[in-house]
Amino acid sequence: MANTLIQVEHLSRNYGSLQAVDRVNFELSQGEVLGFLGPNGAGKSTTMQMITGNLAPSQGSVKICGIDLLEQPKLAKAEIGYLPEQPPLYRELTVDEYLTFAARINRIAKNKISAALDSAKQRCGLEQVGKRLINNLSKGYQQRVGIAQAIIHSPSIVVLDEPTVGLDPIQIREIRDLIRELGKEHGVILSTHILPEVQMTCDHVQIINRGQLVFADKIENLNQRMQASSLIMGLQHSPTAEAITTIEHVDAADDLGDDRWRIHFQPESSPAEALAKQAVENNWGLYELTPEHKSLEQIFVDITTAEQIQPEQTQEEQIA
Amino acid sequence: MMMLTLAKRELRSLFLSPLAWSILAVVQLILAYLFLTQLNEFLILQPQLKMIDGAPGATNLVIAPLYGSTTFILMMVVPLLTMRLISEERRSRSLPLLFSAPLSMSEIIIGKYLGIVGFLVIMIFMISIMPLSLLLAGNIDLGLLAAIVFGLILLVAAFAAVGLYMSSLTQQPTVAAVSTFGILLLLWIIDWAGGKAGDDGASELLSYLSMLRHYQGLAKGVFSSADVIYFILFISTFLILSIRRLDVDRMKG
DSSP: OOOEEEEEEEEEEEETTEEEEEEEEEEEETTOEEEEEOOTTSSHHHHHHHHTTSSOOSEEEEEETTEETTTSHHHHHTTEEEEOSSOOOOTTSBHHHHHHHHHHHTTOOGGGHHHHHHHHHHHTTOGGGTTSBGGGSOHHHHHHHHHHHHHTTOOSEEEEESTTTTOOHHHHHHHHHHHHHHHHHSEEEEEESOHHHHHHHOSEEEEEETTEEEEEEEHHHHHHHTOOOEEEEEESSOOOHHHHHTSTTEEEEEEEETTEEEEEEOTTOOOHHHHHHHHHHTTOOEEEEEEEOOOHHHHHHHHHHHHHHOHHHHHHHHHO | OHHHHHHHHHHHHHHHSHHHHHHHHHHHHHHHHHHHHHHHHHHHHHHHHHHSTTOOOHIIIIIHHHHHHHHHHHHHHHHHHHTTTTHHHHHTTOHHHHHTSSOOHHHHHHHHHHHHHHHHHHHHHHHHHHHHHGGGTSOOOHHHHHHHHHHHHHHHHHHHHHHHHHHHHOSOHHHHHHHHHHHHHHHHHTTHHHHHHOOHHHHHHHHHHOHHHHHHHHHTTOOOHHHHHHHHHHHHHHHHHHHHHHHHHHHHO
16 A cells, blocks of 8 residues: 555635635655646646645645644655746756755755765756756756756655646657656656646646646546547448438437548447448448547546536535 | 855855956955055154154054945945845746745745855955055054954844845845845934934934944944844844745745
8 A cells, every 4th residue: 555645635725816726635645646737827836836835825734744734844845846837946056056955955964965966867867967057058958957956855745847848849758757757756746738748647637627626536547538439430432421320329420521421429339340341331432440539638628617517516526 | 054055055156146246346446445545645644643642543544444435335235235135036936946945934034144144244354354454564453453343244234134135025136226225325324314303312213223323333442232232133123024024925925
């Protein structure tokens, strides 16, 4: 049984009359990567700031490894590494100087600093740039320095707020690999509005919208939700729409032009086999038959719009 | 321990910026010029002074005026050094690094404060090399010099505390510099009004608040614990205000 690293209960935060985060609950265990997903302004960053002690919550509690963050901030903060949206860098320092400073303020014993420095640099791919000024590094490298700062004291929890924003595709891939790697030893909380990122890196996913958690589950269950409910079929000699819709399990057929059709059906009752059979029997000239995956975007829109229609029900689900 | 780490980082960043170097150079240049003119005048007067019994020596005629000018120049220079302490970090969003590390707000503030005071002490040391060079040619009153330097350190430490607080209020370093200078100047001249107010109680209070009055005692070589306590209270007040202010950042976001 993995031990719980972070326990958040009824966490709320309001800025004046604006409720930025509303009674959010979640937990994180060792060896998990938790993806925090939401549109801009949903309350992701506010939640991250609260669990790292940068912002006082209006209500609720945060326990880091069983230590209350509000009552014993120093002890709790020693277990957290945090990379805010904008990496908190001192641009006039070199990478080595900066990381040494980060190590020291995180109370790493003097004789262990150089080992901590080397391992953080090695994990973030910074060995080559140790002597360079942070100001002269590219955005991608600055981001890595930010991550190195967050992991230098090998905290139990690493909180990364939109770590891949503004990076090129290769850098994004490297950072994602790094996050997965971190997830093996540390608990990682990752916030993003890029949906595939969660699919590629996280074990658990939470979707937050307007300050409320609207979905919290394992990534496999999210993938299950994405099961196909439509097919794309390409035919050289298209029949009429009725001929297709009369086939068993087909709910509707949309003509996409160029002899391509989108076939809708209920999940778990795919008509693919029947369609292929019909196509061969009637000589429709079948050349394409692809299941269409529901995109994560679609799911996200489904969930967040459902939330707006029935806020009461989803709250009950949260409590349950 | 943690405070010293923070102070060291602060000092290092100061010396990595051209601002600190140019301020050191300009202050040294201006004071060296003043020192030389003062010394020149003293050398002209020296034959006549020899005739008088108990005439003031080099310490009173050269060194005291030099430090008098120093206080005024530092009043203008300290705001430029303190303006970036917190406002700059707020602007470049590097404060989360300190906030998410196991540090208390007091450690952060006092650490930064010690860093800037360290810089100012280095500056005063550089200035003091000039009067000390007179030792090569003759005697100076080392006791008086020590009292003046001690008073000056207390005074600039008070300047720095005001500057730190002003810097914690804003994101704009220039705003911090201007308002720090305004407050320092006001506190400097506040007792000028004292004589004209007519009300004895009020003028007493105003002149008590004046930093100049408390520094003048020390500059004359009179070590009064009341003056020292004034500066300590002054510094602590502004440091506590800064700590509170940083805490509010965390509450309000």
